[in-house]
Amino acid sequence: MLNTSDGVQFATGRARFLDEDANALEGTAKVFVKIEPSNLGFPVLAQLDTGCPWSILKPEIAEAIMLTDEKGQSESLNTRFGIVDGQLKRTSITILADDGNSIDVEATVFVPTEWTAGNFLGYGGLLERVRFAVDPQENLFYFGPCT
């Protein structure tokens, strides 16, 4: 897959990503990768956003995986849509590979009370332990666990 200069494996899996969202509010290209939250049973898309302090799961998806049943840590998140109230919860997020191995991340995600935007993969609580690289020429997302 991908190795560091000293031969250590950098990425264990890779997947093609969606690089545009035709109806995105900003109208600029973004990187959407495939994830499967907990036991949802279906892949969904999440925008890669290293500037986001926490990953964000849409409330509907959180409800579908019964994440809303347990009490989390109340939090307010400052987003480009304004300050959003919600809860931080611990759950499993699988970053899906087309080739190689997927990774299961025991992560902390923010579940907003109300949210009309999509899912986000943020740095805190999730990407901070993931090695990843983006190949914009082939639209490939490489990823693997930190060692």
Place this chain on the structure above:
Amino acid sequence: MATQDFSVFEQSTSKRDLARQAAGLAAIKSYSSNQSVGVGLWDCRTGSGKTAAALAAAHSHFDLVAKLADSWLLCECKAASPSHAQIALQQNPSAVLRGNGETALLAIVYRVVISLMEREQITLARKTLDALPVGRLDNPMIVRLRKTLAVPTIRTSQKQDVDRQRDFGWIRDHAQEYRGQWVALDNGQLLATAASLRELLDHVKPLQLRHSPLIHQLT
């Protein structure tokens, strides 16, 4: 001494917001002595740099927590009453804390951690929690905070998805037509559409498919 304000484990009260603000300001001022966490907004100190000096002399995480607690308490005192503040400034606030017991210390640490989280200072929030002695980690609110702030753990999985290029192409081509709808896609084909995820899953789950469809809401 403002012990009535220590019920800061509450998650949705106006007192909580006041306590959170004071704790946050204390955290900013305290950490700003040696780390960049943004501009200081409000000076809780005596004006003589005592907090910064004390922090510089802190030799352990536990010292750090104690200094944060001191700083927070001073802010609380000033907000509550100038006379209380004068008293607090003339004595060691940690001694007052000891008088109020373990609950007060945990409450202060809790608020400081929450404030750091709200300022996206996740690493500092973790360090502050880690500074608590082991014997104080079984408080339910502290347990929840530690769980929330735990470093993510990762394991590889043999699970694989299929190439979704055709589904991505469908999204590019048809997003405007289905704005606001949840869609299920497979091999570039629209399998189902619904106004809610629950409704969509009701349509999709009974289908006998070779692999799971991609679920997406076109916002």
